[in-house]
Amino acid sequence: MIFEGCSSFRTRIILSLLSGKPVKIRNIRSRDNEPGLKEFEVNFLRLVDKITNGTSLDVNETGTDLYFQPGLLIGGSISHECCKLRGIGYYLELIIMVAPYCKKGIQITLKGVTNNEKDPSVDSFKAAALPILQRILLAATDASMEIKKRGMEPEGGGEIYFSCEPVKYTKPIQLTDFGKIKKIRGTFFSLRVSPTIANRMVEKAKANMIKYIPDVYFTVDHPKGKLCGKSPGFGANIVALTTTGVTLCADSVSLPFSGQRTTAEEIAENVSSATLEEIWRGGCVDSSFQSLVLIYMTLRQKDVSHVVLGPLSPYTIQFLRHLKEFFGISFKLEPYSDNKEDEELRQGYDSKILVTGVGIGYSKLV
Structure with missing residues (x-):
C-alpha cells in the first residue's frame, strides 16, 4: 500500500501491523527545510521493532521514503525510552491497540514526558482508555497501568508501567447507554514548583465544577525527589463518570518554563471548560x-x-x-x-x- 506525506504516520504503521500489509510512504516532508522522518517517528519505529519479530524497515538517505514490512506481534517484557518531543501517550496508543493481539502478554515500561499539550496524558489513558480495554475485551482483569513517575517537557523523567494479556475471544460491542453524570474526580499535580500552585488549581476548578454537580472531589499530587521528573511544571486531569460506567476526561498543563508563563488559575479554567465541553459532546x-x-x-x-x-x-x-x-x-x-x-x-x-x-x-x- 502506497501513501504520500507524513500525516497519519502512526495510524498507517499500526494498521499495517494488525493487517499484515506492507506499506510504502513517500515524500515525507520532502519540501520542508528539514525533510524526512522526525526524531520521535524514528523512536516510534524502534518501539514497533521491540514488540514484533521479523519487521523489516527500509529508509532512503534523506528519510523521505519509507518501506515498512510488518512482522509478527510478539509482546513480552519491554523497556523503552520515548522521545521527549512527544508525550508517552503518543507511544501508548500503539501499545493499547496491539497488546490484546500479541502472541504473548505484554509488560512494558515507557519513560519520557507523561504530560504535555500535544498528546493525551497518561492520566487520560488510565482513566478513559484502560476502562475501554477492560469493558470491551474479555481480558478485563488482565490489563493494568501504573504511573510510577511524572515528567514534564522539556527534560521528561516520567515513567509508566503497562501490562496486558492477549485476548482469546471477543464478543460484539454494545455501548449505547450514556447514562447521567454521577460524579467528577480529578488529579492536580505540581512538579518542582510550590505545592500551593496545585491547591490554587483545585480551588478554582472546584468552584467551576460544583456549579454543574455537587459530587466533586479532587486530589493533589506533589511528588518529591526522583518521582517529580527533571523539569518544573504543573497541570490537571479531570474525569467525569456516568451511572453506566462511561468515562470522559480532559487535561491541561503549563507551558514549559523556558517560554510563556501560565498561571494556576488559567490551567484550572482550561481543564474545567474542556471537561464541560467533553460532557456536552456526549457519546459513550x-x-x-x-x-x-x-x-x-x-x-x-x-x-x-x-x-x-x-x-x-x-x-x-x-x-x-x-x-x-x-x-x-x-x-x-x-x-x-x-x-x-x-x-x-x-x-x-x-x-x-x-x-x-x-x-x-x-x-x-x-
Whole structure:
C-alpha cells in the first residue's frame, strides 16, 4: 500500500501491523527545510521493532521514503525510552491497540514526558482508555497501568508501567447507554514548583465544577525527589463518570518554563471548560479514544456491534478512511439522540452518532 506525506504516520504503521500489509510512504516532508522522518517517528519505529519479530524497515538517505514490512506481534517484557518531543501517550496508543493481539502478554515500561499539550496524558489513558480495554475485551482483569513517575517537557523523567494479556475471544460491542453524570474526580499535580500552585488549581476548578454537580472531589499530587521528573511544571486531569460506567476526561498543563508563563488559575479554567465541553459532546467514549473503539469493533467476531460516539474528531474521520483501505470495512453512521430536547439542541456536526459495524473475525498469527 502506497501513501504520500507524513500525516497519519502512526495510524498507517499500526494498521499495517494488525493487517499484515506492507506499506510504502513517500515524500515525507520532502519540501520542508528539514525533510524526512522526525526524531520521535524514528523512536516510534524502534518501539514497533521491540514488540514484533521479523519487521523489516527500509529508509532512503534523506528519510523521505519509507518501506515498512510488518512482522509478527510478539509482546513480552519491554523497556523503552520515548522521545521527549512527544508525550508517552503518543507511544501508548500503539501499545493499547496491539497488546490484546500479541502472541504473548505484554509488560512494558515507557519513560519520557507523561504530560504535555500535544498528546493525551497518561492520566487520560488510565482513566478513559484502560476502562475501554477492560469493558470491551474479555481480558478485563488482565490489563493494568501504573504511573510510577511524572515528567514534564522539556527534560521528561516520567515513567509508566503497562501490562496486558492477549485476548482469546471477543464478543460484539454494545455501548449505547450514556447514562447521567454521577460524579467528577480529578488529579492536580505540581512538579518542582510550590505545592500551593496545585491547591490554587483545585480551588478554582472546584468552584467551576460544583456549579454543574455537587459530587466533586479532587486530589493533589506533589511528588518529591526522583518521582517529580527533571523539569518544573504543573497541570490537571479531570474525569467525569456516568451511572453506566462511561468515562470522559480532559487535561491541561503549563507551558514549559523556558517560554510563556501560565498561571494556576488559567490551567484550572482550561481543564474545567474542556471537561464541560467533553460532557456536552456526549457519546459513550471519550473523544480522544474514539479510534480505540473503532479498531476493536473492526477486529471482533463477525457480529454486529453498536457504539454511540460524540461528534467525530478529524483524527477519527481519517482513521475510518484508513480502516477501509487496510481492512475493507465500512461503518454505518447515523445521527443519534436519546430525547427530543437533545435532538433540537444538536444539529449537524454537533449531533451524536450511532456507529454500526460488523467485525472481520480477526485471528492473530501464533
